[in-house]
Amino acid sequence: MKNALRALVLALGLGCASIAAAALDAALVAKLAFGDNDEKIAAIRAFVTQGEPAAAPLLDALANGQLQTAGERVLIVREEAAIDAVSGETVTPLPEAREDVIANNRVRGELANAVAALRLLAPDRALRFQAVKELETGASAAMLPLVRRALEKETDAEIRATLALVAATIEVKSGDKTARLAAIRALASSDSPNTRSLLGSILLKQRDGRFVEPDADVRRAAEDSLIAVQRHLAWGERAGLLFAGVSLGSILLLAALGLAITYGLMGVINMAHGELIMIGAYATYVVQNLVRAYLPGAFDAYLLAAIPAAFIVSGLVGMALERSVIRHLYGRPLETLLATWGISLMLIQTVRTIFGAQNVQVENPAWMSGGIELMANVVLPWNRIMIIGFAALVVIGVALLLARTRLGLFVRGVTQNRAMASCVGVPTARVDTWAFGLGSGLAGLAGCALSQIGNVGPDLGQAYIVDSFMVVVFGGVGQLAGTLVAALGLGVINKLLEAWSGAVIAKIAVLVFIVLFIQKRPQGLFALKGRAVEA
Amino acid sequence: MERRVFLKKLAVTAAVAAAIGGSPSVYAKDTVKVGVLHSLSGTMAISETVLKDVALMAIEEINAKGGVMGKMIEPVVVDPASNWPLFAEKARQLITQDKVAVVFGCWTSVSRKSVLPVFEELNGLLFYPVQYEGEEISKNVFYTGAAPNQQAIPAVEYLMSKDGGGAKRWVLLGTDYVYPRTTNKILRAFLHSKGVTDADIMEEYTPFGHSDYQTIIANIKKFASEGKKTAVVSTINGDSNVPFYKELGNQGLKATDVPVVAFSVGEEELRGVDTKPLVGHLAAWNYFMSVKNPTNTEFVKKWSAYAKKKNIAGQKDKPLTNDPMEATYIGVYMWKQAVEKAKSFDVDKVTVAMGGQTFKAPNGYTIQMDAKNHHLHKPVMIGEVKADGQFQVVWKTKGPIKAQPWSPYIPGNEAKKDEPARMAATK
Numbered sequence: 001m002k003n004a005l006r007a008l009v010l011a012l013g014l015g016c017a018s019i020a021a022a023a024l025d026a027a028l029v030a031k032l033a034f035g036d037n038d039e040k041i042a043a044i045r046a047f048v049t050q051g052e053p054a055a056a057p058l059l060d061a062l063a064n065g066q067l068q069t070a071g072e073r074v075l076i077v078r079e080e081a082a083i084d085a086v087s088g089e090t091v092t093p094l095p096e097a098r099e100d101v102i103a104n105n106r107v108r109g110e111l112a113n114a115v116a117a118l119r120l121l122a123p124d125r126a127l128r129f130q131a132v133k134e135l136e137t138g139a140s141a142a143m144l145p146l147v148r149r150a151l152e153k154e155t156d157a158e159i160r161a162t163l164a165l166v167a168a169t170i171e172v173k174s175g176d177k178t179a180r181l182a183a184i185r186a187l188a189s190s191d192s193p194n195t196r197s198l199l200g201s202i203l204l205k206q207r208d209g210r211f212v213e214p215d216a217d218v219r220r221a222a223e224d225s226l227i228a229v230q231r232h233l234a235w236g237e238r239a240g241l242l243f244a245g246v247s248l249g250s251i252l253l254l255a256a257l258g259l260a261i262t263y264g265l266m267g268v269i270n271m272a273h274g275e276l277i278m279i280g281a282y283a284t285y286v287v288q289n290l291v292r293a294y295l296p297g298a299f300d301a302y303l304l305a306a307i308p309a310a311f312i313v314s315g316l317v318g319m320a321l322e323r324s325v326i327r328h329l330y331g332r333p334l335e336t337l338l339a340t341w342g343i344s345l346m347l348i349q350t351v352r353t354i355f356g357a358q359n360v361q362v363e364n365p366a367w368m369s370g371g372i373e374l375m376a377n378v379v380l381p382w383n384r385i386m387i388i389g390f391a392a393l394v395v396i397g398v399a400l401l402l403a404r405t406r407l408g409l410f411v412r413g414v415t416q417n418r419a420m421a422s423c424v425g426v427p428t429a430r431v432d433t434w435a436f437g438l439g440s441g442l443a444g445l446a447g448c449a450l451s452q453i454g455n456v457g458p459d460l461g462q463a464y465i466v467d468s469f470m471v472v473v474f475g476g477v478g479q480l481a482g483t484l485v486a487a488l489g490l491g492v493i494n495k496l497l498e499a500w501s502g503a504v505i506a507k508i509a510v511l512v513f514i515v516l517f518i519q520k521r522p523q524g525l526f527a528l529k530g531r532a533v534e535a
Numbered sequence: 536m537e538r539r540v541f542l543k544k545l546a547v548t549a550a551v552a553a554a555i556g557g558s559p560s561v562y563a564k565d566t567v568k569v570g571v572l573h574s575l576s577g578t579m580a581i582s583e584t585v586l587k588d589v590a591l592m593a594i595e596e597i598n599a600k601g602g603v604m605g606k607m608i609e610p611v612v613v614d615p616a617s618n619w620p621l622f623a624e625k626a627r628q629l630i631t632q633d634k635v636a637v638v639f640g641c642w643t644s645v646s647r648k649s650v651l652p653v654f655e656e657l658n659g660l661l662f663y664p665v666q667y668e669g670e671e672i673s674k675n676v677f678y679t680g681a682a683p684n685q686q687a688i689p690a691v692e693y694l695m696s697k698d699g700g701g702a703k704r705w706v707l708l709g710t711d712y713v714y715p716r717t718t719n720k721i722l723r724a725f726l727h728s729k730g731v732t733d734a735d736i737m738e739e740y741t742p743f744g745h746s747d748y749q750t751i752i753a754n755i756k757k758f759a760s761e762g763k764k765t766a767v768v769s770t771i772n773g774d775s776n777v778p779f780y781k782e783l784g785n786q787g788l789k790a791t792d793v794p795v796v797a798f799s800v801g802e803e804e805l806r807g808v809d810t811k812p813l814v815g816h817l818a819a820w821n822y823f824m825s826v827k828n829p830t831n832t833e834f835v836k837k838w839s840a841y842a843k844k845k846n847i848a849g850q851k852d853k854p855l856t857n858d859p860m861e862a863t864y865i866g867v868y869m870w871k872q873a874v875e876k877a878k879s880f881d882v883d884k885v886t887v888a889m890g891g892q893t894f895k896a897p898n899g900y901t902i903q904m905d906a907k908n909h910h911l912h913k914p915v916m917i918g919e920v921k922a923d924g925q926f927q928v929v930w931k932t933k934g935p936i937k938a939q940p941w942s943p944y945i946p947g948n949e950a951k952k953d954e955p956a957r958m959a960a961t962k
Contacts, residue, residue: 037698104698105700105790105929108815109700109791112791137792193756193757196761204762237753240753244750248747356848357576357584357614358575358576358580358848359581363809369784370784379787381785383785384785453747455746455774458576459576459577495749503747503750504711504740504741
């Protein structure tokens with residue numbers, strides 16, 4: 001889809017170039033290609049002042065590193081096909097000695113705005129919308145005529161509103177006081193961080209102590225508008241913080257959910273839980289490589305195959321552990337702790353031997369890159385949104401499994417009263433194995449999700465084991481609802497503290513908080529009511 | 536069961552014995568051992584593993600041409616596992632047990648600080664190939680990476696210039712250990728000298744291996760929207776860079792708005808990161824893979840062939856070179872030249888012979904080891920990330936510049952001598 005769109009834009013661009021490029025000023029093109037950065041920028045501005053839409057593909061080519069020179073000629077080279085930048089003719093064969101025209105950040109910023117300004121009058125609404133969004137962050141005085149012309153012609157309400165703001169950002173710097181005042185008042189409705197920056201710059205003092213803006217009325221208006229903009233922005237910041245908290249919470253939840261079953265329900269202190277997460281992440285890596293090798297066309301969908309693979313691999317490893325080691329140690333927590341810790345070291349070393357000690361690369365599928373812009377200052381990344389959704393699905397799945405299925409019934413029965421369950425014919429040993437496998441499989445799912453946001457290496461699990469135990473203990477042992485609330489709560493608290501005190505202090509503060517909380521309330525947030533056998 | 540385990544053990548022991556016993560016959564009597572001390576696991580493995588490989592490549596090249604003074608070089612590779620005390624332990628082992636003539640190793644300053652007392656006590660020789668914070672000259676160490684005036688200061692000056700965007704506000708972001716803290720101290724003093732106030736500087740640190748950069752990037756966005764052009768100076772080290780750059784791309788913080796210049800991110804760290812949203816972010820080094828000159832073309836070709844031959848994961852499909860690799864390569868060759876000049880493997884004699892050594896480096900210059908201060912004279916280059924993960928050089932110094940390990944921006948450094956304290960001087 002994205003590729004098709006890109007091809008369309010490319011085709012449009014090429015089309016425009018070949019039809020109208022003859023109108024391009026050869027001297028300006030030469031200045032753009034051979035001049036230094038100052039000359040390049042002068043040339044870009046001259047194109048904008050001319051308001052020639054045909055210059056847009058040329059500028060776009062420079063921004064994307066597709067502009068090359070061969071001797072005196074300036075070429076736009078795309079995938080081994082070149083057209084002359086001035087005449088628009090196709091050049092065949094491709095000249096051998098070509099040099100890239102280099103644009104640095106400063107030139108590229110100027111280019112992006114220039115291309116946007118030239119596209120304000122484009123017939124395609126999506127292109128215009130993108131252009132006007134781009135200009136919100138950096139319109140220059142030379143663009144005012146273009147912006148005004150676009151305002152006259154624009155029919156779409158959303159684009160008009162943004163265009164008016166863009167015009168205001170330019171007019172703020174105009175010489176006329178009434179124009180400045182009107183522009184500043186118009187900017188009060190903006191929710192872009194750049195507007196805050198712009199208004200803030202009006203209120204700054206120069207080195208000699210005088211204000212940048214000489215007129216006190218204008219300054220007062222700017223202060224008022226600034227307060228209004230900051231109010232809009234503050235909401236965005238709060239929303240962003242909340243999202244970050246929920247995102248961290250969803251990760252903690254995924255990491256801890258498996259433990260909530262193995263430790264919470266079964267009472268096994270499984271120090272190898274982190275390694276089961278790590279195995280899930282490596283399973284994702286293997287699936288990714290297999291898909292890339294055998295089904296390169298379906299690469300973007302590899303995660304769909306990786307999710308069950310991670311669940312099954314980690315689940316099988318977990319069941320093998322339960323059968324071979326852990327079931328001999330039920331009721332002996334200290335031995336379990338030491339044995340599982342030893343197992344965790346063995347698992348780490350095994351993975352290191354097979355895959356190497358270095359991190360492996362798990363790539364995001366294309367649909368997980370980028371984000372949606374909620375407000376001008378809040379972008380919600382797709383990978384985090386997906387993980388939140390995934391965590392929600394997994395929680396619902398586990399809750400249904402425990403509440404509605406025969407296995408769930410047996411697990412609950414064995415948890416609450418093992419002896420009685422055994423008496424009425426529940427195969428407790430087999431239920432233990434299945435439950436442990438389920439918990440381990442959930443850890444595998446967590447690994448699959450974590451591979452999309454962090455590094456995948458043999459030590460991956462070590463970073464999550466403490467957090468997972470923290471969540472389960474804080475939430476209350478034996479309670480899925482407790483795990484859910486604790487994970488989200490800790491995530492949000494951690495992020496709030498982090499915004500206020502930095503990452504290191506936040507981590508410490510959360511730990512201290514949990515220690516104090518457990519002192520006051522050893523059973524955690526939600527306690528099992530009734531007569532559990534151990535109680 | 537018992538017997539089977541025993542047999543297996545026996546087989547393993549025999550194999551090990553064969554390997555150990557076999558090696559002298561391969562290297563005969565005329566070998567000299569050198570140590571390679573780089574983390575091959577843990578958070579720093581992402582950066583350090585290739586340094587081990589490039590050191591081995593240089594050694595192989597030298598051996599193919601007859602070795603050093605007729606002796607074949609026998610590398611001893613150890614893995615200190617990103618564990619700082621283990622670095623010291625392994626260094627001691629290399630010097631006292633393996634009796635190596637020289638060690639090539641370390642990336643983080645905390646690992647260098649941890650091995651430094653060992654090298655000074657046992658009079659060993661260390662070649663350290665990574666840019667660092669300065670504030671150190673040891674007679675037992677040669678620094679083939681950049682000092683702050685060969686990387687950090689020029690990078691900040693560039694961002695302040697018109698071409699760099701004219702930044703007025705600064706975010707100093709780093710991993711929490713000695714290198715970022717000291718570098719940021721120097722940068723803060725430098726920024727003060729340029730009239731930047733503390734209100735316009737934000738300093739943030741994260742632990743090693745940190746992976747959640749949501750809040751920090753939100754904070755940067757907020758800080759950047761307060762009236763002046765903002766730039767970020769990143770001294771994040773190790774694998775945290777991958778989540779950092781992923782988050783940066785996903786949250787749409789563009790280089791044209793807020794450029795990020797990094798001092799520990801090269802071609803290797805960006806492998807596997809989608810660099811399309813990162814175009815224009817910067818790195819300052821003394822070498823980039825994209826530098827065009829015959830020496831570099833040959834260096835890249837040799838590395839590609841070596842990676843393919845040795846089947847190095849990742850590198851064999853997409854070979855990448857970077858600045859610390861170049862510095863490692865220079866270090867190995869300069870050591871060889873110094874040994875040949877001194878006609879001895881003795882640390883003190885080699886140290887004297889090192890002063891003034893020159894080498895035609897892949898960065899396109901014939902660079903020189905300073906006669907006194909144990910640092911290289913290096914050219915400074917600033918590169919912008921391109922969509923393919925390579926860097927394009929947008930600014931560089933006219934030629935190599937001399938290192939100032941004692942930064943003039945830290946008070947009290949004026950009195951310090953630009954050469955290591957020798958035994959004679961302390962007596």
